Every structure is written in C-alpha cells, then in structure tokens.
Amino acid sequence: MTVFKNRGIMLDPARLLEKRDYYYELLPWFQKWGYNTLHFHFTDDTSCALVFPSHPELASPGAFTADEMKAFIAKAGEYGLTVIPELESLGHTQFITRHPDYSELGGAQGQFTEFNSLDPENPKVRNLLSDLLKDIVEIFPSQIIHVGLDEVDMSNLPAYKSLSRAEQWKAFANHAQWVHEAVRTLGRRPAMWGDHVLHSPEMADMFGKDVLIFDWHYGAPFDPQSLRFFIEHGFEVWGCPASMQWDQKILPTVQTQFRNLREFSANAMLVRDQGCAGMVNTVWCPWRYLSGVMDLPMALGGHLFSHAEESDRFVVDFVEQFYELTGADAERCAETIWRLHAAAPDRLRYGHLIETPETLTREDQRWFQVMAAEATSVEKILEPLVAKATSHATRLNDYVLTARIMQVAGAFSASGCDPTSVGDLQPLLDACDKSWWSTKDTTWEADSYPYTGTESLLPTLKSMAMAKNPPRITS
Secondary structure, rough: OOOOOOOEEEEOOOOEEOOHHHHHHHOOOHHOOOOOEEEEEEEEOOOOOOOOOOOOOHOOOOEEOHHHHHHHHHHHHHHEEEEEEEEEOOOOOOHHHHHHHHHHHEEEOOOOOOOOOEEOOOOOHHHHHHHHHHHHHOOOOEEEEEOOOOOOOOOOOOOOOOOOOOOHHHHHHHHHHHHHEEEHHOOOEEEEEHHHHHHHHHHOOOOOOOOOEEEEEEOOOOOOOHHHHHHHHOOOOOOEOOEEOOOOOOOOOHHHHHHHHHHHHHHHHHHOOOOOEEEEEOOOOHEEEEEEHHHHHHHHHHHHHOOOOOOOOHHHHHHHOOOOOOOHHHHHHHHHHHHHHOOOEEEEHHHHHHHHHHOHHHHHHHHHHHHHHHHEEEEEEEEHHHHOOOOOOOHHHHHHHHHHHHHHHHHHHHOOOHHHHHOOOHHHHHHHHHHHHEEEEOOHHHHHHHOOOOHHHHHHHHHHHHHOOOOOOOO
C-alpha cells in the first residue's frame, strides 16, 4: 500500500519548454517511480506553454496546442497519471500583461519585491480569466484546477501603492474567492499555493474548505507547522518540497534538496490521515541544470511518497533500471553520483562565486578546492561507466559534464579568481550546450527568455576569465 493517495511531480514548461519527446519519455518513468499525478505549470511571467483557443495570442513559441495537450493527457492516462493544469491567476502573470492588448491589466514589478500582480479590480481581468478557465476545462479532464495565487505583489498598481505587501491581503482574498468560485461554477475543484494564507492567516476562514492547498517549502530543515495550520483550519493539504529551488543551480544537493524531500514527506506522513492527502515534488526552472542530473531527484521523490521506509538500495535500484548498469558497475555508479550531489556548493557559496566573487573568503577557497578534488574523482569513475550504460547514457554523461563544471568553479575560486586557472573553457561550453539543446524546444529563440545556453556558471566563469582585472579575494 502506498503512503500517500496523491503522489505528484510538477514540471515547469512555462519557465523553459522542453521537447515533446522529453515529456513523453518521462511518463513511463513517472509511473515506475511511484507517481500518479503530473502537475503542469504551463503559465508564468516568462511564457505561456499552452495555446488557449479563446486567446491564442498569449501563447509563446512552441506552446502545446489544445489538441497536442489532449493527446499528451491521454498518453499520461495510459500510465496512470492525472495531469493537473495550473493557470496563474493573479501574480506571475506577465505572460498576459506583456502582450500590448493586455498591458493595462497590471503586471509590472512591485516596489517591495520582484513579483507582480494583475489588477484585481479591473473587470477585464475577470473576463479574461473566465475565458482561460473555460478553455482549461475543455482541455483537461482533471477534477482539480490549480489557480496559482502565489508570490503576489500589487504595490505597483495605483490603487495599492500606499499599502504594504501584508496590507494587500483583503484585495488578494476577494480576488481568490472569485477565482475559486469561477472554478466551482465550471464543475471543478480549486487548488492554490498556500503562502499568502500563511502570511495573512485571516484568509483561512474566508475560503471554502473545498479549496485544496499546495503547501510549498523548499529549504532544510523543514518545519511542519504550516501543514498543521492548514489541517487545523479544515483544508486538505498537499505538501510540496522541491528537487530544485529558486537559488540553487548546477545540481540538487543532498544537504538541501534531498533533505527537504525527505523531511517534508516524513513529517507529512504523520498527518496524512488528518488531512495531508498528497505530496508533489516540484521541479522548477529547467535552465538551472543539465537535465540528466534531475532524473535521480525526481525518482527519489516518487520513492519517498510511495514507501513507508526509504530503501537502502534505492539509488542502486535506480541506476540498474534507468541506466541498465549491473553488479559492481551499478554499485559504483550509485555511490558516485550521490557523492556529486553531496559535493555541490550550497546556495550561499554558489551565489558568491558567480555574483560577488570579491566576497569569497579564504575558507571559501579551501572549500571549493575540496569540491574540485571530489568532482575530479567523480569524473574519473563515471566516464567509463557512461560507455557501459545501455540506457540513458547521454543523461548519465550530464553528471560527467557537471563534475567538470564543478572542477572549473573550484579551480577558479581556489586560485583567488585567477583567470589563468580555468584554461580554455570552450570545449566544455560546447559539450554542455550540445547536451542542453538535446532536450530543449528549439522554437524558443534565445532572446525570448532571459536564460540562454547553460545560463549561469560557465558563461559567467568565461567572462571572469576574460576580465582584465579579476576581483580580489578577501581574507
């Protein structure tokens, strides 16, 4: 018997669209890994990955047509997966307001945060959202319609400029109530992210108890207080840890992402009979990593949501099934890719390296030197195993490339940001870009979203290496 009735994986095509084959090829693996729900986050500031029949002008290049999405949903159903759609309906809505026909509806960055909002008092907003919700109901058979409602900042709208972000809650609540009712009127159940309810708990008594709360927390250690809050207020809640969070790049870490998956699901198990009926492993922003390093974290989430105990052989079993390595090779591969996840830099050190290298300390230098040595060892072990893998060898090779990225980062930091320490980066950049584009939808042009190529670390290091006056290390 599985631990949670609802076991979800969330993909983020709104932030970066992958090739259709990538999504289709994951479906049988999602089933094998224990999932029965696919949460499709197809709208956000960056883009809209679905062509709405009533408003096709909102779609980004390469977006799923209605027929393509119906076909994908049908195929997912063959693997026991229900596809839950998410329509951002207040914040994260620049996919709407960047279009000249809808710029008047809001959407600019708020004064308090980098987030935004539609104007909840503009009647055109409700008219547009009503159209989009009707389209969603026609395309998606899911009984649950997720309406977003996270990370909203209305402070750039004239009517709300004088209000703090916390004081915006009444307008937020009124709009959320309308969206919930719009979903109910269409015969479906509304779901939303829970962050604003936690920030303004007065709202908990304003919303119908049929609203399904997606409770997201991506750090470690995990505090179960929010789960208890929603349950005590009569809501069904699904816990939402993350395989990749907003400020982590390169690859998920054992210390943060894996710990978050483990602690969140373990605490949720304690209250699953009281109202925590599901878990969703959220996978955000595919521009943060080479896609092959996400297969293990996605599999781990499904395993944790499905089993009362975590198997000691989970990683080995994953390697045997996904790469089709056997015996000692499987054992060696499992141990080694876990070592790489354990050796990755935490978000603080990573941010210092690529954004403010002048703040790196002597201890940072030492730490990166150790990381580089570990990555070098990992690469030497994994490279011959890639040749032996009879399935998904190119995805296993993403670990090899990631190990090389970590070596470059470590060498650059340990040297005190000496540009001669990194050597010629072009072969590595070329190899990473080849892997990158093997899964990405090429109809998205590079300048249509702010993340190009391998996005952050290697281009940044290349730029640093070319700098005439690299920053100094502080002691």
